[in-house]
Amino acid sequence: SSTFANLRRGDKFVLNVTRFFAISVDTANTVVNFFNNLVFHVSLSVNRTWSGGWNRDVRNLVYAFDNTAINNETFNFRTFYINPNDGTVYDSEISYTFSGRARFGYPAASFHASYVGEVADRDVKLYNLDRFWNNSGVFLLSDPQTITIIQGNGVKTSFTLYSDDTIADMERKLNDAIAYGLGQSYWAKTASGNFVTYVRPNAGVANTHESVEGTFVIRSVVAGKVGELNFSGEEDIIKALSLTEIQRSKENEFRVTIYDAHSGGTVASNVKITGNRLIGVIHPHIDIEFDPMADVSVSWNQTERRFQFSEQASNYVTYVHLADNTTVFQIGANEGQDMGINIGDMRAAALGVDRVLVTDRESAARSITIVDNAINRVSSQRAKLGAYQNRLEKTINALGVAAENLTAAESRIRDTDMAKEMMEFTKLQILLQAGTAMLAQANARSQIALQLLGG
Secondary structure, eight states: OGGGTTOOTTOOOOOOOOOOOOOEEOTTSOOEEETTEEEEEEEEEOOTTOTTOOOTTOOOEEEEEOTTTSTTEEEEEEEEEEOTTTOOEEEEEEEEEEOSSOOOOSSSEEEEOOOTTSOOOTTSBGGGOGGGBOTTSOBTTSSOEEEEEEETTSOEEEEEEOTTOBHHHHHHHHHHIIIIISOTHHHHGGGGGGSEEEOOTTOOOTTSTTOSTTOEEEOOOSOSGGGOEEEESOHHHHHHHTOOOSSOOOOOEEEEEEEOTTTOOEEEEEEEEESSEEEEEEETTEEEEOOTTTTEEEEEETTTTEEEEEEOSSOOOOOOOOOOOOEEEEOSSSTTOEEEEOOOOOSHHHHTGGGOOOSSHHHHHHHHHHHHHHHHHHHHHHHHHHHHHHHHHHHHHHHHHHHHHHHHHHHHHHOOOHHHHHHHHHHHHHHHHHHHHHHHHHHHHHHHHHHHHHO
């Protein structure tokens, strides 16, 4: 045949042998029959715009079988295509199990051949995306890679990507990490599946965040800085995600009224604050942090493809118990001679350093200010502790001097002049002995007189 006249040794070609038969298609174009036998029709979708040059003669495939011969049997259908421009051979295979007198819709199966530069669909594996290959031709997910999502309030969660994951798998893992790992499903409720959306080919919605096909849209329902999402992991993996901020976070604005729960008196009324921290309103040294979603309802706007926020019908109410934890030292002998010492909260959360992030340039720059403020607060507290220490040391020294003077006075009162007392003791002892001798002598004279009278 002249078809093979120009072939040379080593050339590649596909030989397609076809048996012609008559088929009939019903008016609905849904069922293809070949008398009492079975016809299996496969549709091939060819993208004509690919510069690689798909053969424009590619046709749909039709297979005819004896219906009784293939009952409950599995058959493999294999197709080949050769690129006439570079000789590359492509092949594919699908297994299909036939059962009973099967009747197939038109077509029974369809396939789409993707090409480099085409917007990938959800079933495409990450292995087939160029962004997951580095410049050295190494697949970035050859080993499982873990990505950590850090919320603005310091809450963290992680998920792992594997080499055989598809775009749909990554979409699901991202969504579950935000919804359940970070706990944002608490506010989204029935819309918990909308945190992450992959915009499929021909599925973009104009004038929304989902207008660009082939992109992931990642959302957070927690307002303000505390709801910002930061991604951490292997540098090449983070680059492969190509994260771009399309809407900046915005702090909620609250109006706060504070009452004394015991007396009912108003402490502060209609105080305007931005964010979820009440600083110095109740007391100059007391800051209060409350739920950033207080009095806020979240709903899903299907038309605009975004979460929207609204004010709840009832006001958000919470209670704060204040207790004086000042340590009191008695530094004098009398009532009222004492000194109070209080130490501020120096934990990481109170200083704000638990929210320090260095995942990008902007967050790293903001972290400098946070760390500087924390250092200033710690330094101020250390200065106060130093003042307390100096005062206590001065008091200790004064009390030490007073104690020494008291001991000296007591010693002067209680100490005895031993020489004087020994002289007094000797004098009294001599007088005692002299008296005893005189008494003995007087008694002796009385006895002599009685003896003379008796004699």
